[in-house]
Amino acid sequence: MENIIEVRQVSKSYTDFKLDQIDLDVKKGFITGFIGPNGAGKTTTIKLLMNLIKKDAGEITIFGSDNVSHDKAIKQRIGFVYDECCFFDHLSIEKNARLIAPFYQDWDQQLFNDYLKRFHLSPKKKLKNLSKGMKTKFSLATALSHHAELLIMDEPTAGLDPIFRRELLDILYELLEDEKKSIFFSTHITSDLDKIADYITFINNGKIIFSSSMNTIQESYKLVKGTKEILETMDTSLFISYQRNNFGFQGLTNKLSEVVASAPNVLIEPANLEDIMFYHARQ
Ligand SMILES: Nc1ncnc2c1ncn2[C@@H]1O[C@H](COP(=O)(O)OP(=O)(O)OP(=O)(O)O)[C@@H](O)[C@H]1O
Numbered sequence: 001m002e003n004i005i006e007v008r009q010v011s012k013s014y015t016d017f018k019l020d021q022i023d024l025d026v027k028k029g030f031i032t033g034f035i036g037p038n039g040a041g042k043t044t045t046i047k048l049l050m051n052l053i054k055k056d057a058g059e060i061t062i063f064g065s066d067n068v069s070h071d072k073a074i075k076q077r078i079g080f081v082y083d084e085c086c087f088f089d090h091l092s093i094e095k096n097a098r099l100i101a102p103f104y105q106d107w108d109q110q111l112f113n114d115y116l117k118r119f120h121l122s123p124k125k126k127l128k129n130l131s132k133g134m135k136t137k138f139s140l141a142t143a144l145s146h147h148a149e150l151l152i153m154d155e156p157t158a159g160l161d162p163i164f165r166r167e168l169l170d171i172l173y174e175l176l177e178d179e180k181k182s183i184f185f186s187t188h189i190t191s192d193l194d195k196i197a198d199y200i201t202f203i204n205n206g207k208i209i210f211s212s213s214m215n216t217i218q219e220s221y222k223l224v225k226g227t228k229e230i231l232e233t234m235d236t237s238l239f240i241s242y243q244r245n246n247f248g249f250q251g252l253t254n255k256l257s258e259v260v261a262s263a264p265n266v267l268i269e270p271a272n273l274e275d276i277m278f279y280h281a282r283q
Pocket residue numbers: 014015016017036037038039040041042043044045
């Protein structure tokens with residue numbers, strides 16, 4: 001399967017943080033979700049992909065080319081949604097679009113107008129008067145209006161109401177189904193990804209914990225529940241982490257067969273992405 005993004009052994013250090021020799025693949029034609037707790041390194045990774053900051057070491061290729069030496073050509077083919085993006089707050093939506101359009105060879109004004117209508121955005125409204133959610137919609141309309149093959153989004157669902165969040169997920173799904181785009185996006189709202197992601201990359205403390213298909217993750221990780229008495233007989237190193245509660249314990253494992261062999265009476269349940277993130281962060 002073809003990779004549209006390949007990150008190899010990339011590091012970036014700040015005073016109190018290190019993105020540590022990360023490897024990451026984004027598959028062509030699929031949705032990859034990028035999850036991790038606050039401060040894990042998601043935005044730093046996305047900024048490195050977009051060549052907005054300089055890496056200390058490693059290689060990043062996008063569409064098969066180095067992302068620094070082919071920066072301009074690569075950015076023509078990417079739709080980027082980012083909180084602190086490069087728009088003019090004192091200008092209206094339509095004036096912003098007029099300034100952005102010349103940067104893209106394939107800018108499609110009709111498509112942009114269609115997205116404004118679909119997102120209920122008035123072209124005359126100044127950016128400084130838009131709510132956070134409306135700004136995200138504008139940013140998204142821009143990212144989708146130059147026929148990008150790859151969408152990279154940092155927290156696109158943050159600040160959106162549940163109705164538009166659902167609509168955004170539908171749009172992403174359409175882009176994938178009808179136009180075979182590739183999508184990479186970070187989010188805290190893991191339930192969004194439970195619905196639509198094909199692959200998940202999980203980062204914690206600047207290290208990639210896993211980068212796998214949803215199916216593999218669902219097969220690998222399970223919640224284990226049992227009584228205090230069972231816990232006392234168990235090898236707790238089989239858990240990513242666990243917590244005691246009034247009834248006994250609950251933990252996350254990726255060593256299910258060993259857990260069942262050592263404690264046949266435990267209760268096994270599927271783990272969702274939030275569980276996986278939670279127990280890894282407690283480690
Ligand atoms: N320019 C910078 N100078 C120093 N430290 C930085 C800088 N940018 C980010 N950091 C630090 O790097 C770490 C990772 O930040 P990053 O924004 O990548 O995390 P994140 O996973 O996107 O978090 P969140 O989910 O809270 O947005 C944090 O500890 C942050 O304070």
